[in-house]
Amino acid sequence: MFDDKEKAVLSVRVKRLPHGQGLPLPRYETALAAGCDIRAAVPVDAPLRLKPGERAVTPTGIAIALPPGWEAQMRPRSGLAAKNGVTCVNSPGTIDADYRGELKIILINHGTEDFEIRRGDRIGQLVFAPVFQAEFTEVDALDATARGTGGFGSTGV
Numbered sequence: 235m236f237d238d239k240e241k242a243v244l245s246v247r248v249k250r251l252p253h254g255q256g257l258p259l260p261r262y263e264t265a266l267a268a269g270c271d272i273r274a275a276v277p278v279d280a281p282l283r284l285k286p287g288e289r290a291v292t293p294t295g296i297a298i299a300l301p302p303g304w305e306a307q308m309r310p311r312s313g314l315a316a317k318n319g320v321t322c323v324n325s326p327g328t329i330d331a332d333y334r335g336e337l338k339i340i341l342i343n344h345g346t347e348d349f350e351i352r353r354g355d356r357i358g359q360l361v362f363a364p365v366f367q368a369e370f371t372e373v374d375a376l377d378a379t380a381r382g383t384g385g386f387g388s389t390g391v
Contacts, residue, residue, distance in 0.1 A: 241266065244362050246306075247299040251275070251336055254295020257354055269309060269359030272296075272337065274351050282351040284343035289323055292339045292357055300331040300362075307361045308339055314357070319345030322358060331365070 248259055253275050260270040275295030276282050282290055300306060307326035314320040323340040339358040343349045351357060381389065 249297045251295045269361045271356040272358045274355045274357045276353050278353045284349045286343055289342040292341050294337045297336050302331050304331055305363055305365045308358050318349050320349050
């Protein structure tokens, strides 16, 4: 366990792309935050406007290199969702350890008004997690459980 002064640290290499110049690198806004904020790398003179119901693949201007056995999860920012109805379409979006392209965030506007994404706006957050790959073994039958084959809603309301 960690005390208030200790925290687990993962080393992640970040490459700033040309259109990400001048933007802050991902960072944690509080000492014990789980997610680090990611910013929009849209041109200053060409903000992205999302009409209600529209979605857009939004550039971040960075690429990362994760060590083997790790993933990054792109998640929505709760403030954008609560205040404006803007969230990530595929949440969480998985960034694999072998991906080296630009991080992009698929945003959708579930709100009732247009939403403007400006350069440097915090539009998502990255959370890092360990990954285990499964080894599959085909069998003729699975062990019985109390739940059995009960699916969606089978354990209650």
